[in-house]
Amino acid sequence: MRKRKIWSVLLSVLLTAGLISGCGSNTGEDGAGSSGKTTINFFCWTEYMPQEVLDKFEDETGIHVNMSTYSSNEDMLAKVKSEVEGTYDVIVPSDYMIEQMASQGMLEELDHDALPNMSNIGSAYLSPSYDPGNRYSVPYQGGVAAIAVDTSKVNVDITSYDDLFDPALKGSIVALDDYRAVIGLTARSMGYSMNETNPDTLAEIEAKLLTLKDNIKLYDSDSPKSALISGDCTIGFCWGAEIALTMDEDSNYKIVYPSEGAYLFMDNLAIPKGSTHYDEAMQFINFILDPENSKMISEEFPYLNPNVKAIELLGDEFAGNEAKNPPQEVIAAGEYVTNLDPDTIAIYDEMWTKLKQ
Amino acid sequence: MEDRHRMHNFRSNTLPAIVMVGPVTLFMVLLVAVPLIYVAVMSFCSIDDNYNVVFQFTWKNYVRLANADYMKIYGQSLLIALITTVLSLLIGYPFAYIISRSDSRWKKLLYMLVIIPFWTNSLIRIYGWRTFLGSNGWLNTALQALHIVKEPVEFLFQRGTTVLGMVYCLIPFMILPLYTAIEKVDGSLLEASSDLGARRIITFFRIVIPLTASGIFSGCLMVFIPCLGYFFVSEILGGGNSDVIGNLIERQFQSGNNWPLGAALSIILIVVTLVLVKLFQKAGGNMEDLGM
Amino acid sequence: MRMKRRKRTVLTRIRDVLFCAIIYLFLFLPISVIVVNSMNATTSKPYLAWKGFTLAWYVRLFDNTELLGSFRNTMIIAVVSTLLSTIIGTMGAVGMYKYKFKGKSIIDGLLYIPVVIPEIVLGISLLTIFSKVNIPRGMLTLILAHVTFSIPFVIFNVRARLAGYDNSIDEASMDLGANRIQTFFHVTLPVLAPGIAGGALLAFTLSIDDIIISYFVNGQVKTYPLRVMESIKSGVAPDVNALSTLILIATIVFVVLTQSGILNKNKKR
Numbered sequence: 001m002r003k004r005k006i007w008s009v010l011l012s013v014l015l016t017a018g019l020i021s022g023c024g025s026n027t028g029e030d031g032a033g034s035s036g037k038t039t040i041n042f043f044c045w046t047e048y049m050p051q052e053v054l055d056k057f058e059d060e061t062g063i064h065v066n067m068s069t070y071s072s073n074e075d076m077l078a079k080v081k082s083e084v085e086g087t088y089d090v091i092v093p094s095d096y097m098i099e100q101m102a103s104q105g106m107l108e109e110l111d112h113d114a115l116p117n118m119s120n121i122g123s124a125y126l127s128p129s130y131d132p133g134n135r136y137s138v139p140y141q142g143g144v145a146a147i148a149v150d151t152s153k154v155n156v157d158i159t160s161y162d163d164l165f166d167p168a169l170k171g172s173i174v175a176l177d178d179y180r181a182v183i184g185l186t187a188r189s190m191g192y193s194m195n196e197t198n199p200d201t202l203a204e205i206e207a208k209l210l211t212l213k214d215n216i217k218l219y220d221s222d223s224p225k226s227a228l229i230s231g232d233c234t235i236g237f238c239w240g241a242e243i244a245l246t247m248d249e250d251s252n253y254k255i256v257y258p259s260e261g262a263y264l265f266m267d268n269l270a271i272p273k274g275s276t277h278y279d280e281a282m283q284f285i286n287f288i289l290d291p292e293n294s295k296m297i298s299e300e301f302p303y304l305n306p307n308v309k310a311i312e313l314l315g316d317e318f319a320g321n322e323a324k325n326p327p328q329e330v331i332a333a334g335e336y337v338t339n340l341d342p343d344t345i346a347i348y349d350e351m352w353t354k355l356k357q
Numbered sequence: 358m359e360d361r362h363r364m365h366n367f368r369s370n371t372l373p374a375i376v377m378v379g380p381v382t383l384f385m386v387l388l389v390a391v392p393l394i395y396v397a398v399m400s401f402c403s404i405d406d407n408y409n410v411v412f413q414f415t416w417k418n419y420v421r422l423a424n425a426d427y428m429k430i431y432g433q434s435l436l437i438a439l440i441t442t443v444l445s446l447l448i449g450y451p452f453a454y455i456i457s458r459s460d461s462r463w464k465k466l467l468y469m470l471v472i473i474p475f476w477t478n479s480l481i482r483i484y485g486w487r488t489f490l491g492s493n494g495w496l497n498t499a500l501q502a503l504h505i506v507k508e509p510v511e512f513l514f515q516r517g518t519t520v521l522g523m524v525y526c527l528i529p530f531m532i533l534p535l536y537t538a539i540e541k542v543d544g545s546l547l548e549a550s551s552d553l554g555a556r557r558i559i560t561f562f563r564i565v566i567p568l569t570a571s572g573i574f575s576g577c578l579m580v581f582i583p584c585l586g587y588f589f590v591s592e593i594l595g596g597g598n599s600d601v602i603g604n605l606i607e608r609q610f611q612s613g614n615n616w617p618l619g620a621a622l623s624i625i626l627i628v629v630t631l632v633l634v635k636l637f638q639k640a641g642g643n644m645e646d647l648g649m
Numbered sequence: 650m651r652m653k654r655r656k657r658t659v660l661t662r663i664r665d666v667l668f669c670a671i672i673y674l675f676l677f678l679p680i681s682v683i684v685v686n687s688m689n690a691t692t693s694k695p696y697l698a699w700k701g702f703t704l705a706w707y708v709r710l711f712d713n714t715e716l717l718g719s720f721r722n723t724m725i726i727a728v729v730s731t732l733l734s735t736i737i738g739t740m741g742a743v744g745m746y747k748y749k750f751k752g753k754s755i756i757d758g759l760l761y762i763p764v765v766i767p768e769i770v771l772g773i774s775l776l777t778i779f780s781k782v783n784i785p786r787g788m789l790t791l792i793l794a795h796v797t798f799s800i801p802f803v804i805f806n807v808r809a810r811l812a813g814y815d816n817s818i819d820e821a822s823m824d825l826g827a828n829r830i831q832t833f834f835h836v837t838l839p840v841l842a843p844g845i846a847g848g849a850l851l852a853f854t855l856s857i858d859d860i861i862i863s864y865f866v867n868g869q870v871k872t873y874p875l876r877v878m879e880s881i882k883s884g885v886a887p888d889v890n891a892l893s894t895l896i897l898i899a900t901i902v903f904v905v906l907t908q909s910g911i912l913n914k915n916k917k918r
């Protein structure tokens with residue numbers, strides 16, 4: 001009789017499970033969803049694309065966008081490489097990663113005729129050195145990795161990356177979980193480039209990097225603003241918009257652009273090789289370049305927006321906000337990350353392992 | 358009659374055996390053995406400029422992993438696992454003892470209450486700890502309201518927080534085998550020995566502990582080993598400051614883009630596991646207990 | 650003397666109850682955080698500050714198709730992988746018990762691997778092999794992975810029942826004219842039922858909460874735990890907490906029903 005009971009229990013588990021699973025309507029699976037819609041797979045940074053924009057695109061075109069997120073360029077590369085070719089339709093690599101992926105033949109060339117909205121992008125942002133003629137990519141958003149400071153709790157005057165090494169800041173920093181950014185910060189604080197390859201210089205950088213260990217309380221690339229707003233950390237080394245959003249929530253925070261010149265980045269929309277929905281992907285990219293849509297994105301994630309028409313729509317409040325729209329001299333003083341050879345990458349990786357142990 | 362029987366066995370044992378055991382063999386060979394062998398092979402490979410795996414024999418990965426910095430992380434990981442195991446045992450044993458010896462009306466309920474939390478997603482429960490322990494979390498708010506502390510206490514993002522999360526995630530794997538083992542011990546045996554004047558503590562160590570040794574061994578093994586790999590606990594609660602071996606592997610397969618190095622790390626983890634399993638068997642543990 | 654002893658038992662009882670209460674508090678504390686946060690009126694990330702009470706998230710939850718879809722995926726995977734692993738595992742356990750064949754000890758050894766090895770190792774090994782043979786990651790690979798790590802648990806549970814199983818019953822059945830299939834379904838299976846059910850329940854439980862292995866083989870399909878993992882990155886929204894609370898309530902109702910005997914009316918028969 002005991003077994004009868006167990007069977008009935010098991011049966012009811014399966015039935016309930018079946019019932020509950022009937023509730024969801026969207027599987028988010030590859031290819032067609034339950035309603036026979038075309039689905040494109042969009043692979044984007046965390047906290048970088050509002051769901052409303054994707055919903056609007058679906059309303060207008062009937063194409064469903066299935067978004068997955070990543071935390072670093074390297075994460076994205078690993079995932080794209082390990083998946084079957086053609087899995088992803090649109091990705092958002094940074095400057096140096098565009099160059100690297102293009103050189104490996106991992107990107108599709110863009111059909112400029114299908115991108116009339118490209119005219120909305122400011123000329124200063126077109127044809128960048130990492131992708132001359134925008135063969136493979138269209139600029140999406142960019143900015144700097146700057147410093148957020150809670151002025152009500154931090155007594156140290158912070159003006160530079162170098163100030164972050166002050167022992168008085170023990171256990172108060174949330175830093176990007178990104179080895180190029182954190183090692184780059186250390187290099188710049190010593191007057192070196194973020195792209196040093198000389199082993200002796202790197203040994204020097206490593207020695208200083210390790211002194212940062214005690215000051216970093218948390219590594220978070222996805223949403224460092226969470227730890228800043230919640231008060232778990234009082235200083236942040238993070239992407240510009242994360243700081244801007246923190247300042248919106250908590251007026252005690254201010255943004256500091258480091259005097260050494262900041263880490264710069266520009267993220268771009270691109271289509272990986274073999275995409276099975278090339279036309280829909282182009283349609284999606286063109287949609288994002290529309291000023292109204294770009295404005296929606298900037299309102300939720302206020303990064304440096306290369307879409308000048310969108311900036312006009314956003315008005316003076318946005319354009320004049322130092323955190324949301326970094327001043328030209330900050331951009332001029334900054335430095336982009338470039339690709340490194342595998343031996344140097346191995347040294348960087350070792351430095352990172354030491355820092356995080 | 359005898360003949361027919363033998364014929365029966367002889368004629369048709371091969372086919373049923375294949376039908377019955379074939380599927381499980383396929384799964385275990387194709388999805389356990391082959392992948393692990395492939396990982397072992399990969400651990401001796403290297404990568405090219407574009408992070409692709411190059412199948413050319415090298416010791417390089419292991420040499421890299423033998424350096425002192427990696428050693429420190431293995432040490433840290435083993436330490437976290439050890440502390441987690443000891444804590445789980447110290448908390449779990451008396452707990453399992455009490456509930457398995459409780460009134461039979463309550464026993465079922467008390468047992469289910471251990472399991473229920475684990476049907477809620479474990480990530481969101483870990484995140485619950487983060488909310489609870491944060492600078493402006495429930496605990497700090499309470500402590501400040503009661504004037505016990507002035508400034509928020511830093512609970513989060515330390516090695517201790519990682520251990521807390523590990524204990525929380527893994528303690529049922531300690532409690533449940535202990536419960537089973539203790540329940541099997543004959544209650545009258547305990548009463549008899551204490552009636553004979555044996556001091557309770559002595560009874561406990563001389564009789565109860567040896568009788569429940571199998572539960573202790575499998576509980577410890579089932580807590581210690583997963584602890585080495587639970588990268589998400591140290592990520593969410595440790596803030597990236599108390600990595601375990603699992604974090605190293607995950608990093609090489611994601612942002613590190615160095616699969617051979619990650620494969621070599623996995624092999625190291627497998628070796629550690631094998632050593633522990635051997636110890637477990639030496640100590641008299643029964644492998645079948647682990648899967649229950 | 651007797652008085653003293655009784656006093657001591659009362660004291661130890663109080664101590665025991667207190668100790669257990671603390672442990673249960675420890676186990677349920679994060680769950681209370683989830684339940685409370687599911688009723689938080691906050692709408693701004695990271696959804697930590699308390700902005701008043703609301704039940705609105707329990708309604709809004711049903712507009713979140715991504716979240717519901719992920720839960721549906723988890724359920725499909727759990728049900729399918731439980732059924733498959735239970736069938737394959739039960740057949741395997743019986744087959745390995747009854748027949749002798751070459752390589753049996755190897756399969757036996759392989760079965761322990763998914764049980765003892767850290768999940769991450771199984772996860773990355775499946776990732777590398779799927780990537781090598783170029784199988785698209787998705788539902789199929791998730792189900793294959795879940796079946797793989799569930800099979801051993803089913804087998805060990807069934808085996809525990811087989812330990813006391815007398816092979817001569819089968820022979821008797823066949824001597825009476827039943828064929829192998831009839832014997833299996835009418836004689837062998839009923840004896841093993843509790844072990845099979847226990848194994849299936851374990852497989853189901855492991856599948857719905859699997860994070861590490863799914864994390865490496867999911868492709869574009871998001872399971873509920875992976876969706877939670879993604880939402881943790883930017884602060885867990887109250888609707889995720891609301892869904893978790895609903896699941897918790899369903900679990901408790903289920904346990905209460907099964908334990909209180911509503912589902913086992915046949916007990917006395």
